Amino acid sequence: MDILLVASAFNSLCQRVYAELSDEGHRVDVVLASHGAEAIRTAVHETRPELIIAPMLKTALPEDIWQGHTCLIVHPGPPGDRGPSSLDWAIAEGALRWGVTVLQAEAAMDAGAVWAAEAFPVPPVGKSSLYRGEASDAASAAVRLAVRRFADGSFKPQPQSDPTIRVVWRDSFRREQRRIDWETDTTETVLRKLRGADSQPGVLDELCGREVFLHGGHPEDRLHGRPGELLATRAGAVCRATRDGAVWIPELRPRKASGDPAPFRRPAASVLASFAAPSLPEVAAPLELPSGRITWSDIRYRQHGDVGFLSFSFPGGAMSTGHCRRLLAAYRYALTRPTSLLVLGGTRDFFSNGIHLNVIEAAADPAGESWSNLNAMDDLVEAVLRTTDRVVVAALGGNAAAGGVMLALAADQVWCRTGTVLNPHYRRMGLYGSEFWTYTLPRRVGSETAQRLTTEALPVSAASAARIGLVDRLVQAPPHGFTAEIERLAAELARDPDLSQRIAAKAAARQADEARQPLAEFRRDELARMRAIFFDPHAPYHALRSAFVRKLPNGEARPLAPAGDPAAGDVR
Numbered sequence: 001m002d003i004l005l006v007a008s009a010f011n012s013l014c015q016r017v018y019a020e021l022s023d024e025g026h027r028v029d030v031v032l033a034s035h036g037a038e039a040i041r042t043a044v045h046e047t048r049p050e051l052i053i054a055p056m057l058k059t060a061l062p063e064d065i066w067q068g069h070t071c072l073i074v075h076p077g078p079p080g081d082r083g084p085s086s087l088d089w090a091i092a093e094g095a096l097r098w099g100v101t102v103l104q105a106e107a108a109m110d111a112g113a114v115w116a117a118e119a120f121p122v123p124p125v126g127k128s129s130l131y132r133g134e135a136s137d138a139a140s141a142a143v144r145l146a147v148r149r150f151a152d153g154s155f156k157p158q159p160q161s162d163p164t165i166r167v168v169w170r171d172s173f174r175r176e177q178r179r180i181d182w183e184t185d186t187t188e189t190v191l192r193k194l195r196g197a198d199s200q201p202g203v204l205d206e207l208c209g210r211e212v213f214l215h216g217g218h219p220e221d222r223l224h225g226r227p228g229e230l231l232a233t234r235a236g237a238v239c240r241a242t243r244d245g246a247v248w249i250p251e252l253r254p255r256k257a258s259g260d261p262a263p264f265r266r267p268a269a270s271v272l273a274s275f276a277a278p279s280l281p282e283v284a285a286p287l288e289l290p291s292g293r294i295t296w297s298d299i300r301y302r303q304h305g306d307v308g309f310l311s312f313s314f315p316g317g318a319m320s321t322g323h324c325r326r327l328l329a330a331y332r333y334a335l336t337r338p339t340s341l342l343v344l345g346g347t348r349d350f351f352s353n354g355i356h357l358n359v360i361e362a363a364a365d366p367a368g369e370s371w372s373n374l375n376a377m378d379d380l381v382e383a384v385l386r387t388t389d390r391v392v393v394a395a396l397g398g399n400a401a402a403g404g405v406m407l408a409l410a411a412d413q414v415w416c417r418t419g420t421v422l423n424p425h426y427r428r429m430g431l432y433g434s435e436f437w438t439y440t441l442p443r444r445v446g447s448e449t450a451q452r453l454t455t456e457a458l459p460v461s462a463a464s465a466a467r468i469g470l471v472d473r474l475v476q477a478p479p480h481g482f483t484a485e486i487e488r489l490a491a492e493l494a495r496d497p498d499l500s501q502r503i504a505a506k507a508a509a510r511q512a513d514e515a516r517q518p519l520a521e522f523r524r525d526e527l528a529r530m531r532a533i534f535f536d537p538h539a540p541y542h543a544l545r546s547a548f549v550r551k552l553p554n555g556e557a558r559p560l561a562p563a564g565d566p567a568a569g570d571v572r
Contacts (some may be wrong), residue, residue: 001151004049005030006040006071008058012132012399013074016421017055017143019461024144034553037062044069051150053143054105058084066105072146074139075101075110076131079117080160082110083170087127087135091196092173095122100138102146104157113157114165115146123480124191126198126216129349132398133479137419178203180214182228187245191217194247199316202253202265208277211258215251215265216315218296223283232283235298235326236267239283248296250315262362264549267320270362287330298323299330301337304487306494308339309346311483317350317404320359321369324376331383339390340503341494344411346395346486348479351420352404354435361549366542370534374434377403378523381435384410385519388507391499393490395475397482402426406435409444409470412506415489416462416471417482424470425457429548430540431533434526436519445469 003026007014010030021028031043033054040062044052052071054061061071077086078099090098099119104112118138122130149155160167178193180203185193194217197203202213207230223231225241232239237250252271254260262274272280285297299312310330314323334342345351355373363369384392384407394411401423408414416422424441426433433454441450445468453460465471477485493499533539546552 001026001050001147002047003028003147004043004047004052006033006043006052006054006061007031007056008033009056011056012421013136013139014055015423015459016136016140016419016461017053017074019421019459019464020140020144021147023461023464024147026147033057033059033061040065051147053147055139055143060109061105063107070150071105072102072115072143072150073105073110073112074143075103076135076139077101077110077170078119079103079114079158080165080167081170082167083172084109085170085173087131088173088196089170090122091127091130091192092177094192098122098135100135100142102139102142103160111160113159115149115155115157116142118142118145121478121480124195125348125480126195128199129479132350133348133419137478140419175201175204180205182240182242184243187219187242187247190242190247191219193217194249204255207252208272208275210260210275211255212271213253213255213265214249215253216249218248218250219294220246220248220296221294230272230277230280233269233272233280234283234285234296236269236320236322237296237298238268238272238280250296250298264358264361264551265315266358266362270359287333299327301330301334303337303339304491306340307487307490308334308337308342309487309490310334310342310344311347312345313347313349314352316358317353317399317401318356318358319352319354319373319377319404320356321373321376323356324373324380328376328380328383331380335387335389340499341391341393341490342387343393343395343486343490344384345397345408346483347397348482349398350404351394351396351398351400352407353399353401354403354406357429357545358549361545366545367534367537370541371531374403374527374530374534377407377435378527381407381410382519382523385436385440386510388510389503391493391502391506393493395482395486396420396422396471397479397486399423402429402431402433403435403437405470406433406437406440409440410436412502413472414470415473415475415486416465417475417477417479418462419479420462420465422460422462422465422470423457424460425454427454427457428544430544432526432529434523434530436522436526438526439513439517439519439522 018028029047052069055074079101102116103114106112118141120134120138178197180190180193198216202215205214223239223246225231227243229241237248239246239248249268251265252268253265254263256263287301302309360366360369392411393413394408396416399421405422405424466474533541
């Protein structure tokens, strides 16, 4: 069918729906509702869709559109749930299960007849991770079911007046309801409030006399202090005392009204430093955490028999210069361990989205920071490519984009959760790209497909990635079960009697490739192009980066943001 997607932003869910419906043979177009009602009307007139779907919409569809066409709205709540803050309420009220409903657009918000609905569990994770994980899986299944039902022509959607549907209206979740009372709130309460707003909109608070939004929250089991006291930093995060413990907060965002020149999310410690806050002790966490420790660390190593697991999780999947250097140090440590198999990643949510545009935008010299960040990313990717004494597996439990995809392709095998979306390109940020993509991408998919992927700059579903050779194995697991399934599959591979031969063949192949064209040449050529972009003040990259980071309007219906990045729009 001809399907038109109408969305407030081409966010992770919209990208997934686009990619998966395209996989099923539908012709899918996209129009951004943020461009206004006339843009939607024009898109409808030009594409003449048989069906209109709104995967993520923060404004109402024009009445003439939903009256003249079948329009399906994806609502992140179970049948009967109505209101603009469904996931916020689910987390705030401690729901163990929630749902996604595909309903027909009508005048009243979320009141249309139900075309499909899917339930999902609610694990103790942040709202954005829940949205990109369990909620995304449910939404994908519900949308594809609704499309099949519409195409069949015989299905009658269930009106919400049906007595089996309990209608509940939930108002917008207000800023005051997210406020943390550091004197009285328990650690559990603080974490629930932080997790309910980890991506958008954050929790408004005050630090060092400045209003800031807190983003993300993780428990700490050893540090204590006066409620609200700042206790320590770790890898860019800040630890703050609660009434009965402490929490780690990875990112802060200065309030726009404060006049801060960089009012966007970035590592908490760097924001505090810009406030000239008193210095805090840096309390590092061991790379191999002892069993039973409950604390935050964005990089961890563990070993099960002959398998090493180097996991990492950076907010939004963005990797700054510091992130890359610390991960490279951890990788080098992992190589000293006696294993024949090393798994990179293996956690839920983002694998990597490449260089950290927010940190770059906030830098005194964005061009210089871009260059440093890219070289640090290249150092990491090169270390993976030059590993010849063991098999390296990249395990993607969530989305990846740009240099993050190329980091995965540096591994010998790429294992990908079925709900993942990949964006293996750089063009929408005005970049040529690096991270050895001119070596790894054609090596996997061929020159012609590599050219298409990088120039079309469209999201790729996990199934399509496997079909073209971008991914070696699809992992059927829910987000909360991905790590356990990766451990099982890795143990199975480690027992393969042919593993030693694979390692020997890998070393020989690397030697042969190096003789044909050294990795240093690929790196030199890519970096020459990137340096010319970074240090040209008139290059589109600078305006595109600033617009993305600062959420300024742009004229594209496709995303400038990496796949699934919450900055592409509110998770609703």
